[in-house]
Amino acid sequence: MDISITSIMFLFALMLVVGVMTTKFSDWLGLPSLVIFLFAGMLLSVFYHFENVQLVRLIGIMALVVILFEGGTQTKWSRIRPVMLPAGILATAGVFITSVITGFAAVYILDLSLLEGMLFGATVGSTDAAAVFSVLGQKNINERLTATLEAESGTNDPMAVFLTVSLIAMLESQGQSIWIAIGGFFVQMGFGLIFGLILGRLSVLLINKIRLDATGMYPLLALGSAVMTYVVTDVAGGSGFLAVYIMGLVVGNYDVEYKFSILRFNEGFAWMAQIIMFVFLGLLVFPSDLITVTWQGVVLAIILMVIARPVATFLSLVFFRYSLKEQLFLSWTGLKGAVPIVLATYSLVSGIDNAYMIFNAVFFVVLISALIQGGTLSPLATRLGVTGEASGIDTSGFEIINLGNTDSEILKLPIGKNAPVVQTNLIDAPLPDGTLVIGIDRGGELIKPDGRSIIEAGDTLYVICDEDKRRNVKEVFFGERVVKENSKKWWEKLLGR
Template identity: 50%
Template sequence: MFEEIVHTDTFVLLTSILLIAGVVTTKFSARLGVPALVLFIAIGMIMGSDGLGFIYFDNASTAQMIGVFALVIILFEGGLQTKWSNLKPVIAPSLSLATIGVLITSGIVGFAAWFILDLGILESLLFGAIVGSTDAAAVFAVLKGQNIKDRIGTTLEAESGSNDPMAVFLTVAMIQIITLPDTNIFSLIGMFFVQMGLGVLIGLLAGKLVVKALNRINLDSSGLYPILSIAFALLTYGVTSLANGSGLLAVYVLAIVIGNSEIAYRHSIFRFAEGFAWMMQILMFVILGLLVFPSDLFSLPVILKGILISLLLIFVARPIAVFASTINMNYTNKELIFLSWAGLKGAVPIVLATFPLLAEIEGSQLIFNVVFFVVLTSCLIQGTTITNLAEKLGLTGPKKTTPMHSLELVSLGKVNTEMIEYEIEDDSAIVGKTLQDIEFPDGAIVNAVIRFDQLITPQGNTKINPGDFLYVLTSKKSKPDVKRLLEEKKEPEEGEAKKSPKKKPKEEQEAK
């Protein structure tokens, strides 16, 4: 009994140390220019049996389970942040990259691995399937907070969020073909379309139901709403997977629907999902770092083979896949070069590399080690240079400003009000007006005005200037009317309207 308590206490202590170390490394990550996930993996490798020896971990099944759970949370958080207005124009290229692009990448790398890794052709194609997709966790982590142009950034995020089903399908299909030689390939292709279709359909339906549930249910504590949203994400994954659909795709679609809808406690849900996603990234990459043994990973054969495949993947397979799958989709060469370079590998390939281990495929340990090395190489080479490349190619936009969001009143009891934060733009209709001249809906009142980082106590004669942040306390019933008022644009002045005919040159002058 005493030994079990000591073991539990040790586990809690080590978990706390790993989480603290993971959070602290995010600061070093920004300063060193190295993606945080690389440092998380390094923590796991250092703490493991080949490092300091604090933790011995070689359970691929547990690592796979934790990895899938973490990916659900990460995809959910990424989908919440995806704006439909940015996503809609890039759906076609994103889906093309997520399907055709992954297939091309997997095929090229698979045939190359046949020569480099000295595996059978089927095992080599399995390797290609594992590393063929762009990783959502890596892309979301690297692009978060960067000022890369919306069209390119959204394309990458949508691709990485929707290509996991293709990678999972190809990996599972190849394992099935290897272990069951009589497998019907055409039935596998049909199964893929069923999985994708069910993923999108269930994700859409679940999203609409969750939005209604969040808005109508009245819980005793506001802190329960974020937990409920995460529970719905996990439920969506589970139901979709049991129905033989793509659970990961369903979660991503669910999150997009929720993120682009008006929901109660929106800000709390977003912030909780962001913090939870960070925690799951730390946990997942540390666990994956524990799973690998550095003495095997950094052996000369693995290093040489890993470098060859990494270079081929980065400079040949990914660019061919990007250029081929986006033909006639109005991307410039600079944009395609950036999309090619930003095809980061991360947690998904490592998690998928545990599938052959569990299926006891011949050469599975070599596949796992080389996949791990390829992921590290991709993160270190591509992940550290994405922002610089975007700047050199002229693909960075203006610095991102704080978007409109709700700051809920956190209370242990039931509340029916929210605090709206809104940044006043130059063309806003209320610019230049005083608060007493603005006809706010009943039940709405301005609580604070932030101007140049200074708090201004609102009074009737307080004039609204561009760049001000207004904090408006409103009832949930009046919230849509308040938003419409704040988003209303200024009418063009008569003087400006009269200038336009004068700017028309020769036609009117010749007519006169």
């Protein structure tokens, strides 16, 4: 076998195994795993000269599609709907304010022109979804703040991309009209929202209607739909990143067959995408180059973390009822990750002046943000008193398993602590005719139920029923209010009806 192919396969396997193992190491250190992955890439760059910017940009975009889709499917619309307006302002006005303040600082600290400084600011101005979803997933932050950060990070990429692309166009040609650029931003946002909603609903219909022989194909079908959503939206002139997040939000908030399998597959695939993306991003950086922007990077990171982001947060939330402690926490959680580095490759590809200086400075800022902000979230949340508890009713593990060409199906139902059937005998549960509880998973032990079996919080029930009885079964175990909220049409959910 060709030794080069073997070496590549070995490096790929090593990357995945070491990447998975370092997640435990990063938890022990209290640091985001992306820091370890970036350092791994930088270490490899010492032994292997890699400068294929186009390839890294492609890998970064593909990985972000996977991460945004996974983040959208894990996000409950009922949770983020109340905070969509403040999160939307943070994702637009907040990014703009952060970019401008950081951009002016970069003009003097990096000795750049005004447009080049603003380009640096735009590149690092957004909160990174990959970093936020990765860090918040293992932190016990209260639900309102978590929802705000998830919604902001999932929707602020269009603003960052718009500012970056527009400024590069201005640097390449002074004839770029600011009004055309602004109009293009609203087109991108509008098309991203519309295509995300439409293609998300079509994806749900496709997954539920099609009958595949292999159940493992459903996660691939969902992921393929996400990639197609990005492509179609991007070709139409919209924001592919926003469309993918919205599409994932739609898929995650509807009853989808094999939903639990899709979510678990996406979670694992998103981790793999993060590992590969951050390692390749690290490969683009040579440690010796970072030394030339060390003090500049430190100063810019401090300005971004303690001045630009806090000012943008407080101005964006001035009309909303967030306490001072909540605003302080949101100010500190403007995590930087893959998006700024991927956007920095746009400058490298365009070949503008000082592109490599901007890229290295961006990389340095991302490292400091991930190390300091990501590593201090938990103690800061405890200090400010913004920790919270999980919701009592969690339907995220709900799954539908279709039984071939029959009209029956098996429902996998997780029972939360506030579910209406907790401490109820099965015989007393008002199940529809023809419905049977065939198994109870309690702490890993499978219980064969009978009418005297008592349902406990934390149980997972396996129920066989007819397709047309699904809603009735869910109302029995989850409660009518929860089912009604989850069964609303997408426009009703969007409008809060």
